[in-house]
Amino acid sequence: MSEASTRVVSFEPVPGQSHPSNRSPGGRVLDLMIESRPVLLGVMILVLGTYMAVVHGTRFINEANLASVLLDAAQAGILTIGMTILMIGGAIDLSIGAVLSLAGIVAGIMVKEYQIDVATAMLAGLAVGAVCGVVNGLIVTRLHINALIATLATMGIYRGVAQIISGTGETTIGHGFSWLGQSDFLAIQYPFWIMFGLVLLFTFLTSRSRFFRQFYFIGGNERAARLSGIRSDRVIFAGFVLVCTLAALAGLLTASRLDSAIISAGTGVELKVITAAVLGGAALKGGSGSIPGAFLGVIFIAMLQNALIISRVPVFYQQIVVGLVLIAAVSTEFLQSRRGR
Amino acid sequence: MSAPAAEQSHAPRLRVTGIDKRFPGVHALKGVDLEVMPGEIHALVGENGAGKSTLMNIIAGVLRPDEGTILLDGEAVDILDERTATTLGIGMVHQEQALVPRLSVAENIFGGHPPVDRLRVIDRSTMLRESKALLVRLQSTIDPRRRVESLSPAQRQTVEIAKALAQPLRLLILDEPTAALTLTETRHLFQVTRQLADEGVAILFVSHRLVEVFQIASRVTVLKDGALTGVRATAAITTDDLIQLMVGRELSFDRDRRRVPPDAPVALEVRDLVAPPIEHVSLSVRRGEIVCLAGLVGAGRTELVEAIFGDRRVESGRILIDGQPVQHRSPRDAVASGIAMVPEERKESGLFLDMSVEQNMAAANLDLLSTHGLVSRERLARLADSFIKSLRIATPDRRRKIVYLSGGNQQKALLARWLMREPPILIVDEPTRGVDVGAKAEIYRILRGLAEQGTALLVVSSDLLEVLSIAHRIVVLSEGTVAGSLDAADADETTILRLAAPRSLETQGVAA
Numbered sequence: 001m002s003e004a005s006t007r008v009v010s011f012e013p014v015p016g017q018s019h020p021s022n023r024s025p026g027g028r029v030l031d032l033m034i035e036s037r038p039v040l041l042g043v044m045i046l047v048l049g050t051y052m053a054v055v056h057g058t059r060f061i062n063e064a065n066l067a068s069v070l071l072d073a074a075q076a077g078i079l080t081i082g083m084t085i086l087m088i089g090g091a092i093d094l095s096i097g098a099v100l101s102l103a104g105i106v107a108g109i110m111v112k113e114y115q116i117d118v119a120t121a122m123l124a125g126l127a128v129g130a131v132c133g134v135v136n137g138l139i140v141t142r143l144h145i146n147a148l149i150a151t152l153a154t155m156g157i158y159r160g161v162a163q164i165i166s167g168t169g170e171t172t173i174g175h176g177f178s179w180l181g182q183s184d185f186l187a188i189q190y191p192f193w194i195m196f197g198l199v200l201l202f203t204f205l206t207s208r209s210r211f212f213r214q215f216y217f218i219g220g221n222e223r224a225a226r227l228s229g230i231r232s233d234r235v236i237f238a239g240f241v242l243v244c245t246l247a248a249l250a251g252l253l254t255a256s257r258l259d260s261a262i263i264s265a266g267t268g269v270e271l272k273v274i275t276a277a278v279l280g281g282a283a284l285k286g287g288s289g290s291i292p293g294a295f296l297g298v299i300f301i302a303m304l305q306n307a308l309i310i311s312r313v314p315v316f317y318q319q320i321v322v323g324l325v326l327i328a329a330v331s332t333e334f335l336q337s338r339r340g341r
Numbered sequence: 342m343s344a345p346a347a348e349q350s351h352a353p354r355l356r357v358t359g360i361d362k363r364f365p366g367v368h369a370l371k372g373v374d375l376e377v378m379p380g381e382i383h384a385l386v387g388e389n390g391a392g393k394s395t396l397m398n399i400i401a402g403v404l405r406p407d408e409g410t411i412l413l414d415g416e417a418v419d420i421l422d423e424r425t426a427t428t429l430g431i432g433m434v435h436q437e438q439a440l441v442p443r444l445s446v447a448e449n450i451f452g453g454h455p456p457v458d459r460l461r462v463i464d465r466s467t468m469l470r471e472s473k474a475l476l477v478r479l480q481s482t483i484d485p486r487r488r489v490e491s492l493s494p495a496q497r498q499t500v501e502i503a504k505a506l507a508q509p510l511r512l513l514i515l516d517e518p519t520a521a522l523t524l525t526e527t528r529h530l531f532q533v534t535r536q537l538a539d540e541g542v543a544i545l546f547v548s549h550r551l552v553e554v555f556q557i558a559s560r561v562t563v564l565k566d567g568a569l570t571g572v573r574a575t576a577a578i579t580t581d582d583l584i585q586l587m588v589g590r591e592l593s594f595d596r597d598r599r600r601v602p603p604d605a606p607v608a609l610e611v612r613d614l615v616a617p618p619i620e621h622v623s624l625s626v627r628r629g630e631i632v633c634l635a636g637l638v639g640a641g642r643t644e645l646v647e648a649i650f651g652d653r654r655v656e657s658g659r660i661l662i663d664g665q666p667v668q669h670r671s672p673r674d675a676v677a678s679g680i681a682m683v684p685e686e687r688k689e690s691g692l693f694l695d696m697s698v699e700q701n702m703a704a705a706n707l708d709l710l711s712t713h714g715l716v717s718r719e720r721l722a723r724l725a726d727s728f729i730k731s732l733r734i735a736t737p738d739r740r741r742k743i744v745y746l747s748g749g750n751q752q753k754a755l756l757a758r759w760l761m762r763e764p765p766i767l768i769v770d771e772p773t774r775g776v777d778v779g780a781k782a783e784i785y786r787i788l789r790g791l792a793e794q795g796t797a798l799l800v801v802s803s804d805l806l807e808v809l810s811i812a813h814r815i816v817v818l819s820e821g822t823v824a825g826s827l828d829a830a831d832a833d834e835t836t837i838l839r840l841a842a843p844r845s846l847e848t849q850g851v852a853a
Binding site for chain 1: 650
């Protein structure tokens with residue numbers, strides 16, 4: 001008999017695995033933070049905000065800077081709403097950055113080169129986004145191609161189309177194109193308020209509406225959802241149309257704010273958006289996620305980037321930080337599932 | 342037989358004493374003892390949640406106990422992990438099989454320790470030869486070069502046993518080994534199990550099928566709610582005694598003698614349906630009638646109900662509901678025409694494991710629960726609570742994640758999902774698979790109650806006792822066609838089995 005097998009057994013309860021109810025108050029706060037993403041994110045935002053306020057004072061706490069944090073959050077926020085809904089349904093869309101750029105360019109060209117009125121041009125931009133969503137949705141639900149691969153491909157295609165029709169893009173569009181992106185209300189620009197309104201709307205819809213509840217079932221167990229009479233293909237298809245239309249809206253707002261539609265708009269935004277969605281509780285395997293969580297995730301990332309800028313961290317490091325945050329967020333998903341056992 | 346049998350008398354092969362294990366919120370094992378002699382086939386039974394799996398997993402090194410001792414051939418052992426268990430000669434054949442599908446049989450059998458030559462290169466010929474020898478010992482003709490993914494469930498199980506035998510084996514744990522097997526395969530498994538026992542291996546046999554416990558085991562240990570309720574010699578007790586030890590109350594599986602009025606209208610009719618592997622099947626179910634689809638695994642029963650439910654393409658033939666022809670292109674169409682189906686694979690096709698009990702019930706009922714496109718939480722809460730009560734679903738509350746419920750309660754929740762719709766036609770595929778005895782009786786009560794209220798029920802079941810106890814009529818499928826239809830009053834196990842046997846196999850039997 002080997003040495004290992006003859007050792008006498010004595011099993012002591014492992015301290016770390018004690019019953020949850022006899023945890024210290026601190027432990028319970030920790031539990032709550034791990035259980036509820038919005039609470040955790042709220043705490044993170046508070047900690048980061050306090051740190052910045054103490055260390056950098058008015059360089060951080062001033063109207064212009066805070067308004068710019070929120071404005072930064074507008075684009076990512078609108079994109080994250082759509083992405084979160086799609087991820088709840090177990091799908092993903094990587095083409096949103098390209099759709100964002102394409103929609104802005106189409107509207108920009110219509111206004112600048114063809115003097116079409118701004119409202120019509122913006123509607124056309126939204127329509128372009130919807131069409132991109134239809135294409136993504138058809139590829140995924142009809143050709144049964146994995147969403148990650150399908151939208152990786154269309155990401156290249158849409159950006160290519162944008163480049164063909166505009167070269168590098170349109171600058172100084174004029175004709176009142178910038179009104180929507182540059183006007184403000186309560187010292188914060190419209191894009192933020194539009195994003196905030198959409199957050200409230202989709203928070204309500206994802207928790208209450210019959211249509212949007214279906215995403216949770218599909219992401220939770222696609223086959224079980226289908227056998228429960230849910231038309232998962234149609235729902236996921238609609239999800240792609242929604243996410244791309246929202247991406248187009250984000251693109252129009254971005255172009256309007258800059259009065260320019262440029263080809264590089266939205267490059268790499270997927271990283272930020274997926275990170276925010278995952279931070280907010282969306283699981284990569286589908287079935288979970290929340291719009292309020294995703295919203296706080298977006299705010300946290302916007303604030304983190306602002307903090308890095310104020311702390312004079314070179315811009316390339318920001319991407320590294322966001323990447324690390326994504327890995328940290330995904331690993332908490334794993335830890336959470338282990339705790340749940 | 343010879344030398345090992347002589348040793349049998351003195352020391353137990355496995356002696357487990359005072360095993361205690363807690364999980365957050367659950368006291369899974371409360372000071373449990375278990376003893377298995379060399380050469381003994383010892384059954385371990387208990388309802389779902391009784392602690393069988395936890396105990397097995399502790400013995401196999403998957404989990405570690407909080408307290409207690411494990412003696413193997415009289416020596417105290419500390420089973421740190423699965424690897425240690427293997428080195429000690431403890432093998433386990435898992436319910437969810439633990440083989441690598443893309444690798445060959447031989448590679449799976451030798452796992453992480455293939456035979457190597459002097460240069461530490463894998464010695465393929467030795468590996469194949471030894472695999473072959475192990476398989477022959479198990480009376481199997483599987484080619485060790487085949488990939489595991491190409492094997493049937495029974496063949497995979499044989500490979501798992503061979504894998505356990507690749508080490509000097511002292512104790513073999515079989516966890517629900519017959520769940521995926523046909524009757525012939527089960528018989529073969531039992532033969533092999535007895536042979537291993539004769540060679541001196543101690544066998545721990547875990548099964549829900551009490552009939553099998555009596556067939557194969559000499560002694561049985563019963564657990565209930567994590568505690569030991571008895572150790573008995575199978576020769577000295579009856580099934581009823583055993584059930585009573587398991588559930589602590591008396592249960593009966595009497596046949597339902599009530600007849601369906603012969604003039605009850607036909608609710609569901611299938612005419613000449615072709616949906617490969619289904620070939621020209623016709624059958625009908627009247628209101629208030631329970632029709633059971635019996636047959637062997639692979640006879641096409643699940644495929645038939647899938648076709649009726651719109652989950653499998655129908656090539657030709659008709660489906661009529663209340664005499665009207667319908668076409669189901671998706672399950673949604675079937676639901677719209679009043680059919681509900683509880684599928685066979687509960688986890689894969691039925692449950693939303695990460696969701697609450699009430700959300701699981703809501704899945705098929707978003708339309709009923711909504712006004713102007715908004716889901717009413719109050720209505721859902723009210724309905725969920727009333728079903729939890731009426732179906733006696735054991736859950737702390739409706740918000741509990743369904744994954745924490747026992748198999749029987751999960752199944753009841755799935756029934757509730759469909760009963761909310763009050764469907765005129767209900768299909769249930771294997772209503773009590775992986776469900777404990779107590780919940781079984783309750784599910785039968787529910788199904789009978791539905792029939793009394795006029796629901797037409799089509800039930801797929803591999804459990805003959807179940808078929809005989811709930812069916813009004815039994816339709817036996819074999820190789821995708823109807824082999825016979827019996828009135829439950831005239832049916833018995835032999836008749837059903839004779840009808841179920843595939844023609845090809847029967848001729849083989851005659852030839853041999």
